[in-house]
Amino acid sequence: MVVLSQPVALDNHISVIPTYTPVPVFTSQPIPVVDLTDPEAKTLIVKACEEFGFFKVVNHGVRADLMTRLEQEAIRFFALPQSLKNQAGPPEPYGYGSKRIGPNGDVGWIEYILLNANPQLSTPKTSDVFGQTPQIFREAVDEYMHELKEVSCKVLGMVTEGLGIEPRDTLSKMVRDEKSDSCLRLNHYPTAEEEAENMVKVGFGEHTDPQIISVLRSNDTAGLQICMKDGSCWVAVPPDHSSFFIIVGDALQVMTNGRFKSVKHRVLADTRRSRVSMIYFGGPPLSEKIAPLSCLVPNQEDWLYKEFTWSQYKSSAYKSKLGDYRLGLFEKQPLLTHMSNE
Numbered sequence: 001m002v003v004l005s006q007p008v009a010l011d012n013h014i015s016v017i018p019t020y021t022p023v024p025v026f027t028s029q030p031i032p033v034v035d036l037t038d039p040e041a042k043t044l045i046v047k048a049c050e051e052f053g054f055f056k057v058v059n060h061g062v063r064a065d066l067m068t069r070l071e072q073e074a075i076r077f078f079a080l081p082q083s084l085k086n087q088a089g090p091p092e093p094y095g096y097g098s099k100r101i102g103p104n105g106d107v108g109w110i111e112y113i114l115l116n117a118n119p120q121l122s123t124p125k126t127s128d129v130f131g132q133t134p135q136i137f138r139e140a141v142d143e144y145m146h147e148l149k150e151v152s153c154k155v156l157g158m159v160t161e162g163l164g165i166e167p168r169d170t171l172s173k174m175v176r177d178e179k180s181d182s183c184l185r186l187n188h189y190p191t192a193e194e195e196a197e198n199m200v201k202v203g204f205g206e207h208t209d210p211q212i213i214s215v216l217r218s219n220d221t222a223g224l225q226i227c228m229k230d231g232s233c234w235v236a237v238p239p240d241h242s243s244f245f246i247i248v249g250d251a252l253q254v255m256t257n258g259r260f261k262s263v264k265h266r267v268l269a270d271t272r273r274s275r276v277s278m279i280y281f282g283g284p285p286l287s288e289k290i291a292p293l294s295c296l297v298p299n300q301e302d303w304l305y306k307e308f309t310w311s312q313y314k315s316s317a318y319k320s321k322l323g324d325y326r327l328g329l330f331e332k333q334p335l336l337t338h339m340s341n342e
């Protein structure tokens with residue numbers, strides 16, 4: 001495992017940012033684990049998506065050296081002087097960001113790089129991220145994204161199979177499309193002292209991921225927590241640098257008409273070790289229409305959501321705060337069956 005030897009100096013603003021949370025009460029609920037080579041994988045995936053909107057995958061077929069190579073490049077970038085890193089920011093939304101998450105005032109004990117998977121949409125800031133070792137860093141990103149797109153499509157293929165959706169590539173083709181709006185995020189959570197007993201800094205506040213599917217990998221530092229579907233408690237996810245964690249996104253919740261729930265998750269800073277995570281967000285093309293899949297819900301009256309394009313959802317997401325319930329705007333109002341004059 002690789003960790004940064006020194007906590008990276010974030011600027012002094014962080015000390016006034018109210019990012020503390022009492023350490024939550026959580027259960028030791030086991031996180032579902034799916035072996036992608038198991039013939040039962042599709043059934044287990046559907047069950048995990050219904051119950052948690054989250055699961056861990058093993059035997060995913062991605063070479064360990066691709067993961068460590070990118071992690072090392074990320075660590076090298078985050079260890080650069082602040083002034084150099086700032087040249088690759090602020091994120092709009094791509095590029096380097098520190099403490100501020102999104103454009104609407106959210107903050108966290110974090111620094112990150114957000115990169116678009118579509119090279120045609122790269123901005124000058126992307127070149128600044130790649131800095132002095134553009135060839136090596138870019139190659140590590142490209143290879144990783146290529147592999148993670150495959151993992152996403154494999155899992156989405158199993159979802160369609162498990163749910164009996166035809167054609168089988170209904171979901172995966174959105175991520176495989178050359179215009180797919182997918183992205184990669186490299187996060188660094190520096191170590192943070194407890195402010196008071198049981199008060200820890202929030203690295204990444206609670207939120208759901210807007211896309212179809214997110215594939216997360218981290219070093220062996222803890223911090224990720226998921227919220228149970230009924231909102232009853234937070235569950236700590238034990239880190240595992242050799243596995244991936246799959247997160248159901250808002251778009252998949254809509255396409256399954258709420259059968260799968262986009263899982264609320266957050267990251268709390270660790271007091272002893274820094275956390276580095278790398279997340280691939282598999283998204284559809286901007287023009288893609290998102291709605292409950294008609295083979296799952298043939299009668300439009302049963303749809304819980306209105307149809308929207310991914311572009312509409314994305315712009316609305318970027319007007320929201322991190323913890324907002326973004327799907328609310330796209331929910332259909334229940335039909336009034338009886339109106340009384342009294």
Ligand SMILES: C=C1C[C@]23C[C@@]1(O)CC[C@H]2[C@@]12CC[C@H](O)[C@@](C)(C(=O)O1)[C@H]2[C@@H]3C(=O)O
Nearest residue numbers: 093101102106209210317318319320321322
């Ligand atoms: C506050 C925000 C940051 C975010 C865009 C948003 O307005 C709401 C969703 C956030 C999120 C969460 C998942 C991913 O990390 C992310 C890249 C995404 O697509 O939606 C972030 C956005 C971001 O940090 O730019």
Ligand SMILES: O=C(O)CCC(=O)C(=O)O
Nearest residue numbers: 185187204224267277279
């Ligand atoms: O860093 C992590 O483990 C999770 C980060 C996350 O949820 C995100 O980038 O959307």
Ligand SMILES: [Fe+2]
Nearest residue numbers: 207208209265
């Ligand atoms: Fe997330």
